Amino acid sequence: MSIATLDRPAHAARRSRPFAWVEQSLTLAWRNIVRIRQNPEALADVTFQPIIFLVLFLFVFGGAIAQGGTWHDYLPYLLPGLLVQTVVFSTMGTGVALNDDFAKGVFDRFRSLPIARISPLIGAVLGDAVRYSLSIVILMGTGFALGFRFQNRVGYGLLALVIVLLFALAMCWIWVWLGLKLRTAQGVQGIAFLVMFPLTFGSNVFVQTDTLPGFLQAFVNVNPVKYLVDTMRGLMLGGDIQKPLLITLAWMVGLVAVFAPLAIRAYRRRT
Numbered sequence: 001m002s003i004a005t006l007d008r009p010a011h012a013a014r015r016s017r018p019f020a021w022v023e024q025s026l027t028l029a030w031r032n033i034v035r036i037r038q039n040p041e042a043l044a045d046v047t048f049q050p051i052i053f054l055v056l057f058l059f060v061f062g063g064a065i066a067q068g069g070t071w072h073d074y075l076p077y078l079l080p081g082l083l084v085q086t087v088v089f090s091t092m093g094t095g096v097a098l099n100d101d102f103a104k105g106v107f108d109r110f111r112s113l114p115i116a117r118i119s120p121l122i123g124a125v126l127g128d129a130v131r132y133s134l135s136i137v138i139l140m141g142t143g144f145a146l147g148f149r150f151q152n153r154v155g156y157g158l159l160a161l162v163i164v165l166l167f168a169l170a171m172c173w174i175w176v177w178l179g180l181k182l183r184t185a186q187g188v189q190g191i192a193f194l195v196m197f198p199l200t201f202g203s204n205v206f207v208q209t210d211t212l213p214g215f216l217q218a219f220v221n222v223n224p225v226k227y228l229v230d231t232m233r234g235l236m237l238g239g240d241i242q243k244p245l246l247i248t249l250a251w252m253v254g255l256v257a258v259f260a261p262l263a264i265r266a267y268r269r270r271t
Contacts, residue, residue: 021116025123028110032097032127045093046135050086051142057082057206058146065207072147079143080160080232081205084225086135087168088200092192094128095175099185102270111271121267125172132168136161151237160235163248167228170252173259180266199225224251 036043057078062071098121101107110120140148140161150157174195179188202216203225209217220226227247234241 021119021122024115024119025126028115028120028123029126029129032124033130036127036130043131043134046086046090046131047138050082050135050139053086054078054082054139054142054146061206075143075146075148076151076237077233078206079139079148080236081203081229083136083139083161083164084167084229084232085200085205086139087132087164088171088225089196090132090135091128091168091172092175092189092196093131094124094172095177095179095188095192096185097128098124098176098179099182099188102180103185107271117268117271118264121176121263125169125176128172129165129169132165136165152235156235160232163231163235163245164228167248167252170255173256173263177259177263177266180263180270199223204229224248227251 057065058071058075062074062078063069066074101124107120175188175192178191179185182188182191198219202219203223204220205225209220209226212220224247227244228251230244231241231248233239234244
């Protein structure tokens with residue numbers, strides 16, 4: 001006597017409950033966090049580098065940039081800008097890591113799993129949020145140890161940290177897209193440096209805009225980093241934040257609206 005069995009359609013195994021992609025994305029984000037724990041030396045760019053930059057610009061150049069003041073006078077101006085530079089620079093690591101995962105065949109294994117197509121990308125972005133947060137904590141801790149204090153309400157200062165983190169999550173979609181389009185991780189890193197250096201050093205991170213040459217002021221005034229820095233300083237130190245905050249939010253929405261679909265399309269073509 002034999003028992004007849006019915007095979008379930010192949011697509012049935014892939015059916016999932018609504019919003020299962022959220023859980024899948026968080027699971028893959030945790031994978032990236034575990035990878036960071038297993039490879040702590042990869043955190044050098046978000047741990048030691050921010051401290052080195054802070055000490056270098058504060059104690060070596062601070063007196064000259066402060067125009068007769070001391071490094072104590074320069075610290076409140078420098079720290080919000082350096083937070084922006086550090087976190088923005090860290091975003092390139094997302095694209096580099098994605099490109100490396102593709103080269104190692106990690107995404108071939110993801111493709112065989114019953115998960116949403118977008119989950120690996122969202123997981124990569126959310127996982128790297130830990131790196132960005134770590135750089136913020138380390139730099140703020142160093143700043144407080146040197147005497148920095150919020151000159152506005154503490155809640156506004158904490159809001160500034162949230163905004164710079166959200167901006168980083170929006171900006172990293174650029175590198176996710178390039179990480180999927182370019183052949184090598186070195187190529188992603190090379191292009192990222194070419195973009196990041198003008199954006200961060202051609203801004204008001206270290207000096208006031210009106211001290212720059214006229215042609216450079218024109219670039220700074222259309223640079224999204226400038227408005228993010230102005231927002232950070234306004235929230236941390238006090239001052240007008242309405243215009244820079246609105247422009248910063250517009251850039252965040254624009255970056256996600258443009259580069260997230262491009263990244264998803266590149267991912268579908270590559271897989």
